[in-house]
Amino acid sequence: MSIFMGVMSGTSVDAIDVVIADWSHPSQPALIARVSQSWPEDLRANILAMASGQLESIDELGKLDHRIAAETAKACLSCLNEAGLAASQVTAIGFHGQTIRHRPTFTPAFTLQLGDANTLAEQTGIAVVSDFRRRDMAAGGQGAPLVPAFHEQLFGHHADCTVVLNLGGIANITIIPAKGAGQPTVGFDTGPANMLLDAWCQQHTGRPFDEGGQWASTGQVDNALLHRLLQHPFFQQAAPKSTGREQFGLDWLNAQLADEARAISAADIQATLTELTALSVCQSITQTAKAETGALVVCGGGAFNDFLLARLAQNLPNWQVASSARKGIDPQCVEALAFAWLARQTVLGLAGNLPAVTGAKGPRVLGAYHPAGLGLVIA
Numbered sequence: 001m002s003i004f005m006g007v008m009s010g011t012s013v014d015a016i017d018v019v020i021a022d023w024s025h026p027s028q029p030a031l032i033a034r035v036s037q038s039w040p041e042d043l044r045a046n047i048l049a050m051a052s053g054q055l056e057s058i059d060e061l062g063k064l065d066h067r068i069a070a071e072t073a074k075a076c077l078s079c080l081n082e083a084g085l086a087a088s089q090v091t092a093i094g095f096h097g098q099t100i101r102h103r104p105t106f107t108p109a110f111t112l113q114l115g116d117a118n119t120l121a122e123q124t125g126i127a128v129v130s131d132f133r134r135r136d137m138a139a140g141g142q143g144a145p146l147v148p149a150f151h152e153q154l155f156g157h158h159a160d161c162t163v164v165l166n167l168g169g170i171a172n173i174t175i176i177p178a179k180g181a182g183q184p185t186v187g188f189d190t191g192p193a194n195m196l197l198d199a200w201c202q203q204h205t206g207r208p209f210d211e212g213g214q215w216a217s218t219g220q221v222d223n224a225l226l227h228r229l230l231q232h233p234f235f236q237q238a239a240p241k242s243t244g245r246e247q248f249g250l251d252w253l254n255a256q257l258a259d260e261a262r263a264i265s266a267a268d269i270q271a272t273l274t275e276l277t278a279l280s281v282c283q284s285i286t287q288t289a290k291a292e293t294g295a296l297v298v299c300g301g302g303a304f305n306d307f308l309l310a311r312l313a314q315n316l317p318n319w320q321v322a323s324s325a326r327k328g329i330d331p332q333c334v335e336a337l338a339f340a341w342l343a344r345q346t347v348l349g350l351a352g353n354l355p356a357v358t359g360a361k362g363p364r365v366l367g368a369y370h371p372a373g374l375g376l377v378i379a
Helices: 041-052 058-083 117-124 133-138 148-155 194-205 211-217 223-229 250-258 266-288 306-315 334-347
Strands: 003-008 015-022 030-038 092-095 098-103 110-114 128-130 162-167 170-176 186-192 294-299 319-323 368-370
Touching: 003 058, 003 334, 015 058, 015 334, 030 058, 041 058, 041 098, 058 110, 058 117, 092 117, 092 334, 110 133, 117 128, 117 368, 128 334, 148 162, 148 170, 148 186, 148 334, 162 266, 170 266, 186 194, 186 266, 194 211, 194 250, 194 266, 211 266, 211 306, 223 250, 223 266, 266 306, 294 306, 306 319
Parallel strands: 003 092, 092 128, 162 294, 294 319
Antiparallel strands: 003 015, 015 030, 098 110, 128 368, 162 170, 170 186
16 A cells, blocks of 8 residues: 555646656655646636636536546556556556536635546546645635645755745745754745736747746846736735635736736736745745754645746745755656655545644545445445
């Protein structure tokens, strides 16, 4: 019961990331194989249309639910082939699904991820654990972020404070206090990251993302626009908190720009969005971490944005800022590894959330289990 697969596709909808790892030593998972598979363009367009409310019919939702699972199954089978393993050797797949709505502040709060776990189990022949977020929400939590529990397992505890920054579509941080500090690990979403940067880049250059932040580095930060963007209520909200495309999509940015009476170049806006991400992250760390120095470990696709990492280092001069690759873990693997770990927690009947992070009433076993074949037979 040591080999698990993890699958993640974030709010940027850029790719399906799959990992297979051996968890014989839970704090040091041994990566066996990884695959990153781009979404077919038409499917990606439909996911984004559903997430933005342009597609709303139940029929379209049902078709999307199945197709996301079928495409994920292809990626999982490709990873299985890459690893040279049989399906029977993998205990379970931790499947996050594709987030379409995340409304933690609604009454009642809800979150919705598409991707039919039954289809994924049938097409891979592997048990699937999915629907991780809703149990935490049922217990009064935000259902996000869920990766801090894994970050704590993987990166803590050290003599100095460690902050793990995941730069996906949304940026989130996990603050792991110095060993012996007697403080709990905390974590929360800090605001937009690749989701806005990628969307603006795609819209104005035709490229899916700003590689290395090179385009942003040619622009100048527009301080008036930056100040306007930082007025979003989310930035003043106390943790626990989580967010998504509903609050920080391209529609929100365009609405802010529509109120500007002056022309701002597209490159200057990209530089400003990069600074928005860096500043909102750094202010969150400064306000929350009870330490003036420490290590900032960056993972997610944004870890490859050299310009953004330079802005983080500039805003946190007393911190050591480095990609998780420096610790031997591919930045693109961390979130998928987290969902492999969450699947393992579920199978073992162990909690997967941190109440201090999500705001839930207490620790909970997360996720729904979908067996491969007949599964457990109870006499």
